[in-house]
Amino acid sequence: MVVTVTQEDFDIKRLIEERKNPDMGAMVSFIGVVRDDGIERIELEAHREVAVEELEAIRDEAFAKFPIKSVDIIHRIGDLNIGDNIVLILVGAGHRREAFEGCEYIIERLKERVPIWKKEYTKDGERWVPGKYH
């Protein structure tokens, strides 16, 4: 299982095939993608060591809360264009309910806690995407 913050893109199809296991009846993936909000590109920045530690903690919480069997989390940083992948969360479980719940838990906590920031570049300039204060 993988938890990483990286500049590299991911191959969702390959990861699903690698993770499939006879006791898994469900795999749920969330993929965050760069949306065209009138931007040209975005830049993602992380406090990398802490981001990985937080993601590992969130993964461990998901395992403790839901009867899931696998968790992979890949978050990208660096320069990304419209349509590029930002984040992948892949959860494998015996049944769909816990796979959906585990996946949702992880993306919601990621958005609250993991030290990653986005800057949007438009033809008129640049701006940091405001984070939510928790």
Add this chain to the structure above:
Amino acid sequence: MMITVKAFARFREILGSETAREEVHEGTTLAALLEEIGRKNPTLKTSLYDDDGSLRCYIILMQNRKRVNHSEVESIILNDGDEIALYPPVAGG
């Protein structure tokens, strides 16, 4: 003693780099360190403090990769080699 200050996103831009080194006296509190870096960089000061001089509530502070509550900044005594990180609210995903 030396303290490493790390700043990210908007704070990194204001500080001018991701990492800065600050020499402080023995017994310096985290609050005093923040005031000192604010004194050297007025833009950072405005970003860190409200008009009434209190730390802006949304700023995330870390000491050696662990979050610090704003209520603790006056009582935390820094140690040589500490790493203090300043974050705006996170916006990943």
